[in-house]
Amino acid sequence: MAHAFAETLQSFKAGPGLGGKFYSLPALAAHFPNVKRLPVSMRIVLESVLRNCDGRKVTAEHVAQVANWQPNAQRTEEIPFTVARVVLQDFTGVPLLADLAAMRSAAQRLGRDVGRIEPLVPVDLVVDHSIMVDHYGQKNAIDLNMKPGGTTPKVSKACMPHFINW
Numbered sequence: 675m676a677h678a679f680a681e682t683l684q685s686f687k688a689g690p691g692l693g694g695k696f697y698s699l700p701a702l703a704a705h706f707p708n709v710k711r712l713p714v715s716m717r718i719v720l721e722s723v724l725r726n727c728d729g730r731k732v733t734a735e736h737v738a739q740v741a742n743w744q745p746n747a748q749r750t751e752e753i754p755f756t757v758a759r760v761v762l763q764d765f766t767g768v769p770l771l772a773d774l775a776a777m778r779s780a781a782q783r784l785g786r787d788v789g790r791i792e793p794l795v796p797v798d799l800v801v802d803h804s805i806m807v808d809h810y811g812q813k814n815a816i817d818l819n820m821k822p823g824g825t826t827p828k829v830s831k832a833c834m835p836h837f838i839n840w
Contacts, residue, residue: 678727678734679705697724706741716743719755726756759796767799 677683682701687693699717702724703709712720720740726732732754740753762770778788809818 675729678729679724679737682724697721699724702737702741706738708743709741712741712743716740719753722755722758723753725758726754732756757795759798760793761798761800764799764801767797767801770797771799 679697679702682697682699683695684698684701685693685695699709699721702720709717709720720737720743723732723736723740727734727737736753739751774791774793778791781788781791807815807819809815812818
């Protein structure tokens with residue numbers, strides 16, 4: 675099925691030989707002039723709805739509802755919103771990885787496809803407190819820091835990088 679607003683898909687250059695595509699809200703304003711007057715928060719929602727418009731979960735009508743948003747209008751319909759990605763810090767992300775690992779283990783025990791246990795959107799994990807560095811400024815610092823012992827508990831230091839790379 676063709677995208678209902680395919681003409682809003684535009685290209686950009688990100689450097690020599692590099693580029694990408696995006697859904698343009700100014701191009702969408704040709705259909706919905708009110709887009710230019712939407713608050714920034716509503717433009718973020720509109721960009722998500724436009725980008726994810728697939729005719730099933732997100733329809734052209736959803737795009738029109740957000741594009742024609744009025745601050746004091748009655749709210750009767752739910753708008754499907756999909757984030758582009760989730761950024762987690764280590765104190766919330768590591769438990770999430772543990773939960774995903776537990777669900778995969780349960781799926782495996784039940785003979786199910788463990789590959790189906792995946793986040794629906796890209797997830798970035800920022801690890802800034804869970805891993806300690808004991809050695810630095812040496813060519814073999816990474817090897818020394820990966821060995822059990824030191825200031826970080828053996829299990830954390832030895833397993834964490836492998837678990838996070840999962």
